[in-house]
Structures are given as structure tokens and as C-alpha cells.
Amino acid sequence: GNSVTQMEGPVTLSEEAFLTINCTYTATGYPSLFWYVQYPGEGLQLLLKATKADDKGSNKGFEATYRKETTSFHLEKGSVQVSDSAVYFCALYDSGGGADGLTFGKGTHLIIQP
Amino acid sequence: DTAVSQTPKYLVTQMGNDKSIKCEQNLGHDTMYWYKQDSKKFLKIMFSYNNKELIINETVPNRFSPKSPDKAHLNLHINSLELGDSAVYFCASSQGYGLRSGGYTFGSGTRLTVV
Numbered sequence: 501g502n503s504v505t506q507m508e509g510p511v512t513l514s515e516e517a518f519l520t521i522n523c524t525y526t527a528t529g530y531p532s533l534f535w536y537v538q539y540p541g542e543g544l545q546l547l548l549k550a551t552k553a554d555d556k557g558s559n560k561g562f563e564a565t566y567r568k569e570t571t572s573f574h575l576e577k578g579s580v581q582v583s584d585s586a587v588y589f590c591a592l593y594d595s596g597g598g599a600d601g602l603t604f605g606k607g608t609h610l611i612i613q614p
Numbered sequence: 615d616t617a618v619s620q621t622p623k624y625l626v627t628q629m630g631n632d633k634s635i636k637c638e639q640n641l642g643h644d645t646m647y648w649y650k651q652d653s654k655k656f657l658k659i660m661f662s663y664n665n666k667e668l669i670i671n672e673t674v675p676n677r678f679s680p681k682s683p684d685k686a687h688l689n690l691h692i693n694s695l696e697l698g699d700s701a702v703y704f705c706a707s708s709q710g711y712g713l714r715s716g717g718y719t720f721g722s723g724t725r726l727t728v729v
Contacts, residue, residue, distance in 0.1 A: 536720075538655075541722075542722055543704055543720035543721050543722040544657075544704065544706075544718075544720040545720070546717035546718070546719075549717055587655055601647060601659035601662055602718060604656075606656050607656070607657075
């Protein structure tokens with residue numbers, strides 16, 4: 501079956517630090533990959549996506565590159581802000597997996613201190 | 615002008631009660647979903663509806679039943695509520711069967727507390 505593994509949190513960084521949140525996946529087919537962000541008290545919002553190998557998704561200074569050889573989709577940002585504090589979810593959609601719906605990782609809680 | 619709206623935002627109820635959570639989307643999407651997020655933030659899909667047809671039914675208790683009067687609405691009915699049902703429930707929608715749109719739009723969640 502499909503699965504997504506993220507680094508455990510919370511991850512605590514100082515403002516302007518470099519961020520990496522690791523994400524690896526297993527899938528039966530050729531998945532599309534996503535990062536979602538959940539701010540406190542809110543629903544999930546799509547942050548970025550990539551649909552094929554070597555694609556780079558980017559949004560709001562965040563980037564992630566679809567690496568098929570390492571089955572990874574790590575999230576990076578060069579300089580984080582306090583407003584980036586949230587829970588980040590890596591997810592995949594695999595049309596060959598025999599089921600619909602996104603498979604989510606368990607989420608990584610990011611805390612940015614001023 | 616909320617794209618995916620859920621009501622209520624908070625729901626506190628006693629064990630054994632029956633409750634409903636409503637979801638509406640104004641995006642013109644034809645597939646809607648219900649996800650459950652537990653206390654550790656883990657998200658699991660419960661149901662999805664495409665053109666009024668159930669296309670996923672994960673291993674959830676049959677006390678949970680989705681109802682879709684039209685493609686803009688997917689309500690969640692829960693009978694005989696149990697303590698373990700306490701969670702945040704998220705509604706979502708997408709265009710097309712599968713993920714041709716490239717992502718889902720989520721509602722802001724309904725926090726259900728069973729006491």
C-alpha cells in the first residue's frame with residue numbers, strides 16, 4: 501500500500517534559519533506529491549505540488565523537488581519567519597493504488613521563534 | 615466567500631447521541647471527501663463521493679454514514695457517538711475523479727468532542 505513518512509516534530513528554529521522537513525514515500529504506482537500546511541485552528545491549505553520526477557514545486561519561498569530515485573519530497577525554505585509556524589503535511593496521490601484520496605504523513609509541527 | 619464551508623465549527627455532545635456535520639462547496643467540484651484528524655494530527659480519509667456515488671469507504675464503523683443530496687454537499691451523520699469519535703473532521707473537495715486538479719480544497723474543520 502501507499503505510505504508517507506515525515507520527520508517527527510516539533511521542529512523549533514529561530515527566525516531567518518534554513519528549514520528542511522524530510523518526507524519519503526512508498527507507492528504502488530507513480531504518485532503526485534504535495535505539501536499541505538495547517539495554521540492553528542484552520543483547515544489544510546495546499547502549499548505546493550509536483551506531479552512527475554524532477555519537478556520542483558514552489559510557493560511562498562518554500563520549495564520541494566520530486567526525487568524518484570530516493571522516493572523523497574523534502575520541503576525547504578531559505579529563511580523562515582514566525583508566521584511560518586504551523587503543522588506541515590506531506591501527502592501523495594497514487595492513481596495506480598486502487599483507491600482515491602490523498603495519503604498523508606503524520607505532520608511536522610514547526611515552531612519559529614523570534 | 616468560503617470555498618468549502620463546514621458547520622458547526624465546534625460540537626460537544628454526550629455519548630450515545632446522534633449528530634450531523636454539514637459540508638458545502640461552491641467551487642463546482644464534483645468530488646467531496648471526509649477526513650478524520652486525531653489528537654496526534656494524523657489524517658485519515660473516511661469517505662469520498664463523486665457525482666453522488668460513494669467511491670471510497672475506508673474501514674470506519676457503520677455508525678458513520680455520508681449523505682450527499684447534490685454534488686455541492688456532503689454531510690456526515692454519526693449515530694451512537696462514542697468517546698473515541700472525538701476528533702477534528704475535515705471536509706474537502708476536488709475536481710474530477712482522482713486528482714486532475716492537483717490538490718484538494720479543505721474546509722476549516724469541525725472539532726467534535728464526545729463526553
